[in-house]
Amino acid sequence: MASAKSVCVRAGTPADSAAITGLQEAGFGMRYGGDENEFRGAVFPVERSLVAVEGDRIVGHTVDLTMTVTVPGERTVRACGVSGVAVAPTHRRRGILRELYRAQHARTEADGLPLTIFTASEGTIYGRFGYEVAIIDTAVFIDTRRAEFRATTPDPGGVTLETLAEAAPRIREIYERWQKMTAGAQARPDAKWDLFFADVERHRRGATTLFVLLHADGYALYRRSRRENRDIASVWEFRAVTPDAHAALWRVLLGMDLVDTVEAEIADDDPLAYLLTDPRAVQVTHRGDALWARVMDVPAALTARAYRADLDTVVAVHDPFRDAGGNFALRIRDGVAECEPTSRTAALGFDINILGALYFGAHRATMFAAASRITVEDPKALRAFDEAFTTDRAPQLGWFF
Ligand SMILES: CC(C)(COP(=O)(O)OP(=O)(O)OC[C@H]1O[C@@H](n2cnc3c(N)ncnc32)[C@H](O)[C@@H]1OP(=O)(O)O)[C@@H](O)C(=O)NCCC(=O)NCCS
Structure with missing residues (x-):
């Protein structure tokens, strides 16, 4: 059996791209779609990959991107955002992840970045490397028949139904305003926006392409689907920079005809439940880690x-x-x-x-x-x-x- 000692870690090159894709697909149990080809490698360039190689075979991978992240006080920090971590199922538990992380940390240190962040597949892996849960999010579903707004909840209106293509510049502008005032939120690079607006099939998980609700200070992007005899609206991204935009968008989302359930992920302190006469109408289906962080300096x-x-x-x-x-x-x-x-x-x-x-x-x-x-x-x-x-x-x- 090969050990981590028979494996060396080196920087990735464009020639490694296909092997890295195959490793990630096996690791995460999915396939990238053909409609993603033109975006693959643009968000996380292969030159930022570190690969673990045994002979001429790639058996482990990690990649990173320097991100600008808002911190408390509406300031920013530059952070190493790690992604795509995968070790071949044939080579697991031999210390390859450990070696990749040593190399990753050495590079982050050399880059002078004070923080490393990532989203984790499991909660048991990263504590040993100095990481901890740094952002929590909550998945909720709302039975629209139970969702009645309180008399005190604002009804500012101002929401329009748009196409994604038409709304794209406004969505970007609102996201940037929201990101600058929200601790934990990263600036979204152009390549990531391109993928976002491409609305690729893998992101849909059998639901429709994106519908867009736009307000001067917020937006809600959602998909429609039918599961277990219920018509569902699944919020893909909701950003509001004012309480009025938040209330106006939720009023439209929860008031839609032919929708039984609205699903969304909300911040830990989102006031949504308290806009309604029955706070239990907002049922939590999951509360867990959205981001892990490690201080490097x-x-x-x-x-x-x-x-x-x-x-x-x-x-x-x-x-x-x-x-x-x-x-x-x-x-x-x-x-x-x-x-x-x-x-x-x-x-x-x-x-x-x-x-x-x-x-x-x-x-x-x-x-x-x-x-x-x-x-x-x-x-x-x-x-x-x-x-x-x-x-x-x-x-x-x-x-x-
Ligand atoms: C998770 C994964 C990267 C681990 O790689 P690996 O090379 O097997 O990990 P290592 O052998 O270097 O393990 C290092 C330590 O982490 C522990 N560990 C690794 N994966 C673990 C897991 N899934 N659950 C609990 N502990 C884990 C090991 O037991 C070892 O513990 P030790 O400190 O007591 O020695 C690999 O199993 C994988 O690719 N999984 C599928 C994709 C995935 O989940 N990627 C992570 C995305 S964030």
């Missing part, structure tokens, strides 16, 4: 975002996978952080994972202390740390990758 990452309260403390950060970490002094005044290595004694101690979990504001530090994931030498320091990192709004993923 503690001072660079922590000084990139804003904070809600002043803080003066020392934290001990353990980072065994990269043999990094150490004690860091963190001083925050008026939302702005200074952070540097220190020999002072730490008030709080935790694995590097915790910084990824807290970075965009999806979790509270007190919750991780309750889970015995933060060692607390000084309870006052925990309260102050928690207060500083907490954000007003839940973060949201901009686009899946």
Whole structure:
């Protein structure tokens, strides 16, 4: 049996493209459609791939793209967005993923990026490499017969039904406004927009092409299908930059004739249920991780975002996978952080994972202390740390990758 030692990791080349496609299709159990050919490789260029090779055969793969991501305080950070991680089913559990991640981290470090992010296929794999859940989303379905709006819910109107082609420039403009004000959301590169507007067959999963509802400050893109004797509208992307746009779009979505159920993924703190007379009409079908994050450079990452309260403390950060970490002094005044290595004694101690979990504001530090994931030498320091990192709004993923 081959081991990771018989495998070497190198940068991908255009000649590797077909083998990488085959590996990803086997890994994720799907086939790319012919209508995606012209977009393949544009979002994540093969030159950014790392491949694990045994002899002349590619048996493992990862790729990344430098993304611009909004962080609390409406600032941005540059992050390594990892995608397409797959190891051949013939070569699993021999340490190939581990070797790929070592190489990936070395490149991210060389690129000077303070953060690595990705969407994960399973929850059990990445904690050991220093990652933690950084954004949570909630899948809901709404039985439209139960969806009655409260008398206090705004009814601003202003929604029009458009074609995707006509609405494309407005959708891009609204997304950009939304992305700049939403922690966790990434800028969407041109190549990704091209794929998005191509509305390829694989994304439809047997449903229709996209219908478009447009408002001056928001949009809802949805598909229609019929399953188990129900007519369904599945929201593909919903972005609203004002409460009025949010209410106006939901009023149209939940008021459509010949629709029994509306399905959507919403932010953890979306007020949708409270626009309705019966909050139980919004039923949660899944709540889980939308994004995982890992801090690669503690001072660079922590000084990139804003904070809600002043803080003066020392934290001990353990980072065994990269043999990094150490004690860091963190001083925050008026939302702005200074952070540097220190020999002072730490008030709080935790694995590097915790910084990824807290970075965009999806979790509270007190919750991780309750889970015995933060060692607390000084309870006052925990309260102050928690207060500083907490954000007003839940973060949201901009686009899946
Ligand atoms: C997930 C996948 C990439 C793992 O690759 P691999 O080469 O088998 O992983 P490694 O042998 O390097 O494993 C490293 C560690 O992770 C653990 N691990 C790997 N995959 C795991 C899984 N699916 N569940 C739980 N633990 C897992 C290993 O047991 C090992 O643990 P250790 O630290 O105790 O030694 C591979 O199984 C795969 O391609 N799966 C299908 C596609 C997929 O899910 N890709 C990930 C997309 S985010």
